[in-house]
Amino acid sequence: MSNRLLSLFVLVLIFASGYGIYYYFFVANVGNLSLIINGAESVSASITSEFQNTYTLDCKRTCVFSDIPPVNYSITVKKAGYREINTSTxxxxxxxxxxxxxxxxxxKLTTLPTGTGSVVLKNEGKEFVAGEYxxxxxxxxTKETQDPNVEIITMDTWVCIYDATEKICTxxxxxxxxxxxxxxxxxALVKKTSKAKLSLLNLADDGQDYILHINADRKNRNIVLKTPINWRFFGLTLDGKIVLVDMDGKKSLVENVN
Structure with a gap:
């Protein structure tokens, strides 16, 4: 082999080795992480590596962290009025x-005043004839629904959906x-005293009443509030706001639901 060919071969080998090193350490040794956001238009998202390097983005719908080291990350997503999300990957x-x-x-719950000027609920003080249902x-x-023939009927230990056309409360x-x-x-309300319901829903029996949010398709059920207060039932104000009533008759406005 001539010296010229040998020199060319050495140059090619050096170039290939250099490119291989560059690819290994600077191209293949990174990744991309995309956070797909459901349920909110815009959020603030941050990821922190196991080496405590933090990357933060304000983004809409999708947060893309590009060309970051391939390691373990803790993820935090925030938005005012929403529960903070903490997870890892x-x-x-x-x-x-x-x-x-x-x-x-x-x-959020806001305690309502009692006595003079207190909030009045629909059907408050009404005497219900159980036999009618x-x-x-x-x-x-009872609580109205968007269907004029359907009502929610609440007792102390159970709730049913009443269909006026069928005259059946399910x-x-x-x-x-x-x-x-x-x-x-x-x-939905699940009381701490309802042991069977807690078990069926895989909720911890930890002395707390649970407020759950269930999506319209009934596929997703999330805990939105846990509280040691003994709640009795949901009520509706005259203008349609949701109120929780405790065992002593005290009322709290349920806010930031819709």
Missing amino acids: KLNRSESKKVVITMEKEV NIDDTILT PHQLYDDIVLLPRGDIL
Whole structure:
């Protein structure tokens, strides 16, 4: 082999080795992480590597972190009025990974005044005749739905959906009380004393009442509030706002639901 060919071969080998090193350490040794945001238009998202390097983005619908090291990451997603999301993932070499983040509104309770000027609920003080609903129990309250022939009937230990056309009240086995939201979603109460319901829903028996949000398609059920207060039922104000009533009759406005 001539010296010229040998020199050319050496140059090609050096170039190939250099490119291989560059590709290994600077191209293949990174990845892309995309956060797909459901339930909120815009969020603030940050990811922190296992080596405490943090990357932050304000983004809409999708947050893309490009060309980042392939390591373990903790993920935090925030938006005012929504529950903070904290999760984690592992990014591999050369991987373009997608993580779906579902944002849930942070339900808040505001205690309402008692006595003079207190909020009045629909049907408050009304004497219900249980026989009219084919029920053999004491009715606490009824709530309207978007269907004029359907009502939610609430007792102390169970709730049912009453169909006026069929004159049948169908018990709801999983919840102590429910209220229908405008989009077809459900807000549900599960009391700490309802051990069987807690078990069926895989909820911890930890001395807390649970407020759950169930999507209209009934596929997603999320805890939006846990509270040690002993709640009795949901009520509706005269202008349609949702109120929780406790065992002593005290009322709290349920905010940031819709």
